[in-house]
Amino acid sequence: MDDIEAELNIPQAQAESESSEDERIQKTLKPPGLLHVCRESGFHKSVRLCLKAMRDAMLHHRWQEAAQYLAAYSQSLEDSTTQKQLIVSEIIWRLGTEILYHHPNSKLEDFNALYERMKNSGVKNYAKICLEHSFHLLLNGHFHESKQQLSVAASWRYGKQSATQSLLLKLIHAYCGFLDYFIWCMKRSSVAKVGEMMLLSNREMHTYFRQASVTLQQIISQPGVWDPFILSYIDMLEFYNDQEEALNVLQNYAYNKDYPANPNAHVYLYQFLKRHNAPNIKLIRTLKVLCSLVPSHELILEYCSLLLNSDVQEDLQEALGVAMNLLDYTSWKTNVNAWNCLMNILKLLKIIIFKKCILYEMKNQIAFVVLKLTIIQDQASNGERPIYSKIVSEILFQIHDSEKNGTKYPELFCTNNTKKVQFFFSGCSSFYTGTYLHKRRNKDFMTPNLEYDRPSFFMVTPLPTRRLVLFIDSRLAGLQPQC
């Protein structure tokens, strides 16, 4: 418990941390109690306070102050304890780049200087820092310096390579190729200004193309997610009119089982096929896989339109299913194009003989969808409302129209004033009621179970109802878009 001993032992314990191996063994035989009693030295306290102050300054965006604290903090690189050493160099690297990024007076040379210093203090972070340095140069448009950094990094070997390091080196290799592509692009655009003839005879450009393609081919052949690299490779191949190779690469990327499932692969393949005017069947096939992977993808609308244009019966049914699925997603719920698409599908369906069966199965879904649509309509702005009301009325008209041919089911009464809609859902065993009201205009209009001026809405959970009954105002004829 005597303080003097503990304090006197502090310099001893610290200085011994960098002693040789045999002395280290000796140290471990010492009674552990003494070492734990050691309080924090003044140096460590200063460093800790400095880090805390720097963090505060950064969180409050006081970049000037943060830079001053970082200058004072860098003395901790000389700390004799090795564990702290590794952490410190990483802290200085990351915080330093952050401060430089936000500081008003920072220049590219400062970044370069910081990266160079931190690369060489400690081997653990070398590859990471090299990558970040080259990214930084890349983002600032210095392609050649970036490439240089990467090639230096790629040829670096020190000590045993751990698993993460080998991953990083693979990445470095990949970005080397990517940068070759960038430089090739630069050359292409500069040469294109000169003239078409020059394009084919430019040797430098071709060397870069060769370098890039060799590297990228190596990288792409390994399983993984290589989106930007694939795109750049395809771009180059298309430029040199090597469609076959491009198609092979894309198909391999999309369909090879070794590669992780990647929706982008299918997107790229589709775009490529579209650019080269492939037959619709192929396009549909491609998009089918995409649909199964990501039902809410933005290309699904195109898929639907493709399906509509085809003559095959099943395609149309599938289109309906796909469209319905799509509209389930929140991001598509408010998309007018999607609703229009659905409307087109339903229009087509009306003509088809099997529509009843389809309608029967789809009815509950449609009703629920219509319900949702009216909610959206109400929430939509004034400009969008007419569109929604038009769609609602059209859909309901379709359903009603088809129902006139004999089926008993939904009785729909549309109102011209689509602000007031009353829904009546009946479930299997019980009756669910939903009323949704706004202030109505025509007071003489009477319908049963109306509650005036009560903006309340209860909708029960969408159980799979077999029968739906929709009561709407009988002004079916006055179906006009109106607000």
Place this chain on the structure above:
Amino acid sequence: MDEDLTEGYSEPCGQCGNVCWGLTDAEQFFCKNCHNVIERTKDVVDSSTYSANNRISHFPSGGRKWIVCEGFQFILKHQAEALVGLGVCPEFKKKVLWNFWMRYLQKTRQAYTKNPRITNGSPGDITSDSEPESLALNESSEASDGKLSVCSGSLDAAYYSFAKESKSRHLMTMPRTLALCHLALLWMREAITLADLLRLVSKRHVPYINVHEHFPEEMKIFGKDCKFFIAESIPSYRMVHREASLLAKVMELPTFPPVSQDCLLHPALLCLRYTMDANLPDELHLLVCKVMEKTAMGNDFFLTFDPAGPKQRLPCYDLQAAALIIVTMKLLFKLDDQTECKMFSLRRWYMSVQPALESAREREEQAEARQAWKSKKPVVPNLKNKTLVLKRRRVVEQLQSNFHTLTGSTMEQQPPAPSSFLFLWGTEEGADGPSLHHKRLAFLMEKKGRARCLVNRKYWHPALRLCHPRECREHFLELESSLPRMYVWLLGLFSFLLGVSQAQLHGEVIQVERRLLRGKGMR
């Protein structure tokens, strides 16, 4: 290209594209064509070729042989010079400290004695030198073998580090240099108390951290010397106080010169200084003197340090002065968080001091965060790491210069001039707040018959009895939550002024109360 040195490094130079590398003195690669220096250094290549046999050949030539005591002697010399520069009488360095050092060496049998026990205990006759600057070394004491000297700059560092030896022999350490200085200052009855000394050290006005930079060129420090001469903390008040008492006992010092009323160390004057610093009314000082009389803490017998005497207790003048002030305030204001109204001036005083205290604390913390600990001349702990240590130092300096140019601030921040006072009260520019020195305290006394008594009739105190007759450890941490907040805040204020812990100050206050309430001299 220096093939053997650069080991076939064949990357093209960034600036000129040539492959022609050489090695600078600081072991960095440079391009011989355009003299562009790159960051790569030899350690990447060389560490595998290092072997034990090469050690001797790397022994730094040009240095002379020296022992650890000599190092401490230099340190003391520099500390004395700094103190004389701050205003201490020059005799402090030439007579008092030097005599203390000689006496210390004598009593611990390191020098100035018939059989000095150094290195392997070989007897050597060291005659005392009239030249105070260097210790002449006898030839026969070079019996230490070459293996020891390679691990350290000094000759006997390995011997010095045997822990067992040092504890019984009271060898010199860095904190002990401060303790010796404190004893010498006390002997001369200078106004620099131990708290002041430690504050001067922490602000780098007295060399302590990185003092090896002042060593002459011939005395090289590396290896095991680091343990003795490199300090990474400022020692605490309590530690230096204990070391000073120990040293006084080891050195068998006689009774110190008496501390009387006219000395600057006398509690009366110290109290005046602290009341001024704390923005308390000057009238308080008279009351403090009265309390001092009551507790008999102002007489010579109590204040003089006598190492050989029965008490053997080194008085803490600064702590006692602060404790007296606190007790007086407790007497006047009761300080139990409940008495109100008439004590309005207390609240005003609190409102003026508290923000100043908070900002002073913040400034102190910021200054500590920016404090530089590592020296410009890095000391190499062992030869294997030499290049690494040099490289790190270089990297740190480059980083610092980069960021300093970025922020536009200068590298060398001059420390502000040392001052006895922490706060400035008044209406000048840069003052911490309005001055309350002129306030009257007459309302706190009332006439009762012929005598004047305090208005406040009650006084509170925690348990005054010692738990153990010899060692009663502080109970402050247990008590702290039950003490009135005003009292704890006041302890905080004075402990910040002095640079000690609140627990220590509280202990002193208890001692004063014991003397006051139970009669002087009783335990």
